[in-house]
Amino acid sequence: xxxxxxxxxxxxxxxxxxxxxxxxxxxxxxxxxxxxxxxxxxxxxxxxxxxxxxxxxxxxxxxxxxxxxxxxxxxxxxxxxxxxxxxxxxxxxxxxxxxxxxxxxxxxxxxxxxxxxxxxxxxxxxxxxxxxxxxxxxxxxxxxxxxx
Amino acid sequence: xxxxxxxxxxxxxxxxxxxxxxxxxxxxxxxxxxxxxxxxxxxxxxxxxxxxxxxxxxxxxxxxxxxxxxxxxxxxxxxxxxxxxxxxxxxxxxxxxxxxxxxxxxxxxxxxxxxxxxxxxxxxxxxxxxxxxxxxxxxxxxxxxxxxxxxxxxxxxxxxxxxxxxxxxxxxxxxxxxxxxxxxxxxxxxxxxxxxxxxxxxxxxxxxxxxxxxxxxxxxxxxxxxxxxxxxxxxxxxxxxxxxxxxxxxxxxxxxxxxxxxxxxxxxxxxxxxxxxxxxxxxxxxxxxxxxxxxxxxxxxxxxxxxxxxxxxxxxxxxxxxxxxxxxxxxxxxxxxxxxxxxxxxxxxxxxxxxxxxxxxxxxxxxxxxxxxxxxxxxxxxxxxxxxxxxxxxxxxxxxxxxxxxxxxxxxxxxxxxxxx
Numbered sequence: 001x002x003x004x005x006x007x008x009x010x011x012x013x014x015x016x017x018x019x020x021x022x023x024x025x026x027x028x029x030x031x032x033x034x035x036x037x038x039x040x041x042x043x044x045x046x047x048x049x050x051x052x053x054x055x056x057x058x059x060x061x062x063x064x065x066x067x068x069x070x071x072x073x074x075x076x077x078x079x080x081x082x083x084x085x086x087x088x089x090x091x092x093x094x095x096x097x098x099x100x101x102x103x104x105x106x107x108x109x110x111x112x113x114x115x116x117x118x119x120x121x122x123x124x125x126x127x128x129x130x131x132x133x134x135x136x137x138x139x140x141x142x143x144x145x146x147x148x
Numbered sequence: 149x150x151x152x153x154x155x156x157x158x159x160x161x162x163x164x165x166x167x168x169x170x171x172x173x174x175x176x177x178x179x180x181x182x183x184x185x186x187x188x189x190x191x192x193x194x195x196x197x198x199x200x201x202x203x204x205x206x207x208x209x210x211x212x213x214x215x216x217x218x219x220x221x222x223x224x225x226x227x228x229x230x231x232x233x234x235x236x237x238x239x240x241x242x243x244x245x246x247x248x249x250x251x252x253x254x255x256x257x258x259x260x261x262x263x264x265x266x267x268x269x270x271x272x273x274x275x276x277x278x279x280x281x282x283x284x285x286x287x288x289x290x291x292x293x294x295x296x297x298x299x300x301x302x303x304x305x306x307x308x309x310x311x312x313x314x315x316x317x318x319x320x321x322x323x324x325x326x327x328x329x330x331x332x333x334x335x336x337x338x339x340x341x342x343x344x345x346x347x348x349x350x351x352x353x354x355x356x357x358x359x360x361x362x363x364x365x366x367x368x369x370x371x372x373x374x375x376x377x378x379x380x381x382x383x384x385x386x387x388x389x390x391x392x393x394x395x396x397x398x399x400x401x402x403x404x405x406x407x408x409x410x411x412x413x414x415x416x417x418x419x420x421x422x423x424x425x426x427x428x429x430x431x432x433x434x435x436x437x438x439x440x441x442x443x444x445x446x447x448x449x450x451x452x453x454x455x456x457x458x459x460x461x462x463x464x465x466x467x468x469x470x471x472x473x474x475x476x477x478x479x480x481x482x483x484x485x486x487x488x489x490x491x492x493x494x495x496x497x498x499x500x501x502x503x504x505x506x507x508x509x510x511x512x513x514x515x516x517x518x519x520x521x522x523x524x525x526x527x528x529x530x531x532x533x534x535x536x537x538x539x540x541x542x543x544x545x546x547x548x549x550x551x552x553x554x555x556x557x558x559x560x561x562x563x564x565x566x567x568x569x
Contacts, residue, residue: 018296018298052228052229056188104191104296105296105297105298105299106296106297106298106308106309106311106312107290107297107312107315107316108187108297110312110316111184128298128308
């Protein structure tokens, strides 16, 4: 049943869908010994489920991440920004990707993610997106009037 | 003749959703065997309605259209899942008509799209004794009343993950224990009804008086509890169901009178009775009489009868305290409890004088009971005050203050202390 992506489903009540961020940690040791065929099957099942989430209007964005050894870390110490390369893979589990998920409520988000084949490979975290719009409005107002 | 606009259709779909989604979900859970599959199918069907009804018109029987559409959507979804990731479990589901989620009741009319008792099945399943008690309320609010996890968390003054976990565990328990999706019958029914009524009354009480925090009432939960009670009343008019609905309506009738404009607690004898909702009172009294007439009534009915006697008094002085005392005695015979004894003592004080009431309360406390119950101490304090024993009254109010948590109740007790002088 191939066809163009129908786009996100209209919610019954425009207010009804909530945003959750899924932090997809992965433990590479869990598939280190996979054969090519096994790895392909794993990726196929993950991408296929991502497609399902898209088709049903739940996938609102996401990115896979390159491994931590491609990362830069910025800290603030002694009055200035300190830049280092890394972190290198210190912990077993690393952040492998992030997904922005739209779901009816927290239990619905849990249901959707619990069926993702990627969950097998490392704990995944679901957190509701924080609504900072009120805070941003107040900040905007302060910046407009030039008050500190 | 202009076609209805998309906005008008949306308003109508919203109305159908509010009215029918509970029944539709209950039927779909039976037909499809799993909570999550049923939920998704239902929401898919409503989305389809939004897309198709502007062009096709609103069907003559929206509920049947939605259930039928939901089934097709569910089968579609299962086929897609099978193609994407052939899970053995999924294939078994489709072939054998769904089993692992909610154990199907073989004798139910599997061919019928809708059975009148589908909602009852859902309610009884959500309130099943095998589920953890705090999970039953959360599950009922989500699956029967349609509240979101976040709304339930706000109502119970707890976090969304806490509620989410209760619901996850409850659904897992239903699946693992193969709890059947059916209305209990025969000998099982009274106890199972008791479990359901306990959940409904818990929800009502959570809405009626917050156990801690700034506001004394949370109206939304009480409204949900009453709505649920009415559904039960229609489907299962057993005496205690009638009694509980009567009790909730009578207590609800006093909602605005119970708290002052400043958020202060107003005692029954000081409430402005003109603000009592007399429509609710009339309905509550009629239901009490109906329950009492069955002669098979229980504690909820008696509590409702007591509330009815209060509701019938145009002024506090007109209250028939002797009847209330008699009802409390009957209630105690059925359900011995120190709290009920305390309430009876307060009624005896009104009927026979403060000394008689105080003697009863002192006897309870002497037995070692209710020592940590603030209402026992504030009741003692009030009677001591009426007997002119000011110092002892002062001490008793202090004791009550040490035990109370909600702000309005704290302020009320502090006010009584100040009035003592």
